[in-house]
Amino acid sequence: MADNLEVYLADFIREREIIEELRVRVFVREQGVPEELEMDERDMYCQHFLARRDGVAIGTVRLDLELKGKMGRLAVIQPYRRRGAGRQLVERLHQSARDAGLSEIWCHAQLSAQNFYSVLGYKAEGSIFEEAGIDHVTMRYSMVK
DSSP: OOTTEEEEEOOHHHHHHHHHHHHIIIIIIITOOOHHHHSOGGGGGSEEEEEEETTEEEEEEEEEGGGTSEEEEEEEOGGGTTTTHHHHHHHHHHHHHHHTTOSEEEEEEEGGGHHHHHHTTOEEEEEEEEETTEEEEEEEEESOO
């Protein structure tokens, strides 16, 4: 059900407010992450992707190339979850990572999202740890098939 869904590499300077609002809505308001932890110094160095349905911003994710392909801050607002936007954001990020010559992507996945990443081919590794008051696990995706 991905009709009228556009996923693209965002211009972070121009679209920063939109990206911040999506992340604050999901991580701060829904999940209780402290706002001062949500937006960080890495944002300026990352590639940011936006998903829009019928022109309305509904999701975002970032790729940190300097941190060897760290994916983070995947957020899709509540009414649009489980409808393909998250998957398409990750697939678009994978395309950009391939273009940059990366051999893998890694992330700190919330335990509640571990199955989502597993379905996309990510493998969990290591122990569960807490980040911003939420249990996470490191997951990796090999770009080499």
